[in-house]
Amino acid sequence: MNRLIRLLLVVAVMTGLTSLFLFGLLRGSPDRNVPSNLLGRTVPDFDLPLYERYVAEFGPRLSLAAAEGRPMVINFWASWCGPCYEEAPHLQRAHQEYGDEILFVGIQTQDREARAAGRAFVERFGLGFPNAIDDDSRVSIAYGLFGVPETFFVRRDGTLQYKYVGPVTDEIMREQIGALLR
Amino acid sequence: MSRGSRAMRCGAPTLAVAAVALVLAFASAARAQEQPLDPRVFEIGRELRCPTCVAESVSDSNAAIAREMRSLIQEQLDQGAGRGEVLGFFQERYGDWILLNPPMRGMNLVVWLLPVIAGAIGLLAVAQLLRRWRSAAEAPVEVDPAELERVRVALEDHSGDGDRP
Numbered sequence: 001m002n003r004l005i006r007l008l009l010v011v012a013v014m015t016g017l018t019s020l021f022l023f024g025l026l027r028g029s030p031d032r033n034v035p036s037n038l039l040g041r042t043v044p045d046f047d048l049p050l051y052e053r054y055v056a057e058f059g060p061r062l063s064l065a066a067a068e069g070r071p072m073v074i075n076f077w078a079s080w081c082g083p084c085y086e087e088a089p090h091l092q093r094a095h096q097e098y099g100d101e102i103l104f105v106g107i108q109t110q111d112r113e114a115r116a117a118g119r120a121f122v123e124r125f126g127l128g129f130p131n132a133i134d135d136d137s138r139v140s141i142a143y144g145l146f147g148v149p150e151t152f153f154v155r156r157d158g159t160l161q162y163k164y165v166g167p168v169t170d171e172i173m174r175e176q177i178g179a180l181l182r
Numbered sequence: 183m184s185r186g187s188r189a190m191r192c193g194a195p196t197l198a199v200a201a202v203a204l205v206l207a208f209a210s211a212a213r214a215q216e217q218p219l220d221p222r223v224f225e226i227g228r229e230l231r232c233p234t235c236v237a238e239s240v241s242d243s244n245a246a247i248a249r250e251m252r253s254l255i256q257e258q259l260d261q262g263a264g265r266g267e268v269l270g271f272f273q274e275r276y277g278d279w280i281l282l283n284p285p286m287r288g289m290n291l292v293v294w295l296l297p298v299i300a301g302a303i304g305l306l307a308v309a310q311l312l313r314r315w316r317s318a319a320e321a322p323v324e325v326d327p328a329e330l331e332r333v334r335v336a337l338e339d340h341s342g343d344g345d346r347p
Contacts (some may be wrong), residue, residue, distance in 0.1 A: 029294075035277070036277075036330060037274065037275060037277040038275075110234070110246050110247050111246075112246060136248065136250055136253075137247055137250040137252070138250070140247065140250075141247075141250065141251065141254060141275060142275060143275070144275040144276040144277070144280075145233065145247075146233045146234065147233065147234045
């Protein structure tokens with residue numbers, strides 16, 4: 001009997017360890033809901049230069065003050081990032097739909113001295129919302145960015161509601177913007 | 183000698199000198215861009231995870247973000263910040279994830295304590311095994327007296343056989 005219990009114990013431990021190993025091996029792509037240390041906290045301010053096409057409306061530089069009390073959707077992208085090209089039309093569509101109530105901001109980051117490529121990116125998708133340049137990636141570090149693209153949904157009071165890792169979809173935008181406007 | 187070939191002969195060394203000067207100018211410009219970093223930057227960078235890399239520290243990675251983080255560490259050291267303050271700066275933004283040595287609290291305790299617990303269990307198992315072997319060796323061997331007598335007789339018979347011419 002004692003021997004049977006011991007055998008069962010060994011089998012249980014081995015099954016547990018094997019399951020853990022297989023779970024780690026097969027869980028696939030990383031979770032899109034990567035927790036941010038900024039959740040619920042005020043997001044850091046920035047002061048970044050804008051691409052020329054936005055200067056007439058916003059001035060040469062952009063900071064959080066441009067939101068004027070509105071919620072914000074801050075999207076970090078890079079000209080070398082494939083998924084950023086995938087999500088840009090979704091962002092533009094959301095901007096067209098909610099642009100009066102929410103300030104959309106694009107920040108080109110982790111992409112030093114790639115102004116020409118960045119300019120081509122905003123022109124290609126006709127991005128109507130302001131796109132700024134984080135040449136030395138300092139804003140990316142301040143926001144605790146892991147990579148690009150990442151999108152931050154910021155409430156009216158400047159606190160972070162949600163961070164999405166990877167290319168955003170219309171569904172994610174609707175869900176999160178709905179929560180921002182509630 | 184034609185004027186063209188004389189011009190080529192004069193032009194070749196000039197071009198070579200110009201090329202060398204150009205290369206030196208580029209090298210010097212590149213050196214000027216790569217500011218030498220304090221060795222402490224790499225010491226601290228070894229404790230930080232590169233956010234866009236797989237299993238690489240900020241010191242080991244050549245990713246753009248790792249280079250920017252190294253230059254940010256240098257700036258903070260220049261401003262008089264210590265190791266703890268620099269690590270705290272990144273921890274505040276990225277959470278404990280950014281630290282390659284996770285702090286000993288919460289779920290992280292499992293990472294630190296599990297090897298110690300596993301080692302202790304292993305040592306206990308080995309000690310138990312040794313104790314069992316030793317007690318088995320020290321235990322008196324019980325022999326059936328009848329069997330003992332049979333062996334004794336057999337031995338006597340055997341030695342008797344040996345005495346025969």
